[in-house]
Amino acid sequence: MSPHATKVLAFDLDGTLTQHKSPLSPEYSGLLCRLGEKYTLLMVGAGSCVRIFKQMKRFPITIIGNYGMQYATVKEETPHNRLILERDNRVEVDKELAVSRADALRRKLGYTSYQGDTIEIHESGMLTFPILGTEAPIQDKLSYDPDRTKRREVYAQVVDMFPEYKVYVGGSSSFDIVPHPYAKLYALDLYCRAGGLTHEEILYFGDDYGLGGNDEDVYLSDVPFQCIDDYRTIPEYFKKLL
Ligand SMILES: [Mg+2]
Structure with a gap:
């Protein structure tokens, strides 16, 4: 993995950037702002885009929600940034x-x-x-x-x-x-195809890479993956990228 090839930093939320279902801290928000000057930032979430947007305190970031069923961008506006839901797929359930x-x-x-x-x-x-x-x-x-x-x-x-x-x-x-086929790796593939990116140009941060975890498929793929075992340690990795 060459850090020079990385164009997109992709993140899981719970357990990676925040404590489970807790708001993004001002410290992490500040670090993400600085990273955003050098890289494209992308959330790849299990929850809905709205939930992620709220939990991130309306931070301006592209959001993949519900394992790729949803896709949203954020319009920076005063007094509040606005979420634009661009994809919201549904599947019939028996x-x-x-x-x-x-x-x-x-x-x-x-x-x-x-x-x-x-x-x-x-x-x-x-x-x-x-x-x-x-x-x-x-x-x-x-x-x-x-x-x-x-x-x-x-x-x-x-x-x-x-x-x-x-x-x-x-x-x-x-x-x-x-x-099927919704999953984080599937969603990342869609994102890569739309943006003409390769897996190597992404660096993914996730905590749930074990059996049945929602980051497991990305972890097992060729997408460069940084394991985060405690969300409090992520600034160490950010500082290397700044
Ligand atoms: Mg997680």
């Missing part, structure tokens, strides 16, 4: 089938006690399978599987149940289930 698959999975894995709904079906066509149910207390969710061991053990069985989807170990106690 709701009955999704619910019956979730229930079959619960029986198979012994997840039969849950609160609220058995599966969450999002407008985009993405699904969330919350092991403890949609309405479980947040403390129970947070303490369920903090190191992801439990979910990695059953990962292959969840994958088998949803063959038209890519499955991620997401949140604290759930699986994110995303319709």
Whole structure:
């Protein structure tokens, strides 16, 4: 990896630039501004563009959302920057089938006690399978599987149940289930094709590169990848690029 070839710095958000679902700090915002003078900056998120834009305090950056289902740019305006959603793809979901698959999975894995709904079906066509149910207390969710061991053990069985989807170990106690072909690497490929870029011209920063992680496909590809195991360490890497 030659740093001279890098044109685009691409980022995951949660766990890479911020603590999980926490706002971008003013310090990091300042560092990104300086990096933006030398490189094109790109967010590659699992969440929606709107969520990412808000979490980043309206920072002006191009955003790939929902694993490539969405794409947005930011118009710099006073008093507030404005998000322009340029792509917002949706995929039809067979709701009955999704619910019956979730229930079959619960029986198979012994997840039969849950609160609220058995599966969450999002407008985009993405699904969330919350092991403890949609309405479980947040403390129970947070303490369920903090190191992801439990979910990695059953990962292959969840994958088998949803063959038209890519499955991620997401949140604290759930699986994110995303319709094919959407995935971060797929989204980066689209971006590269549209901009006439090669993978080598991107440097990607992500924390979730293990089995079932939402950065895993990028990590396993030929896109240069900087692993971030603690979002508090990322300024060290930024300083080398400035
Ligand atoms: Mg992450």
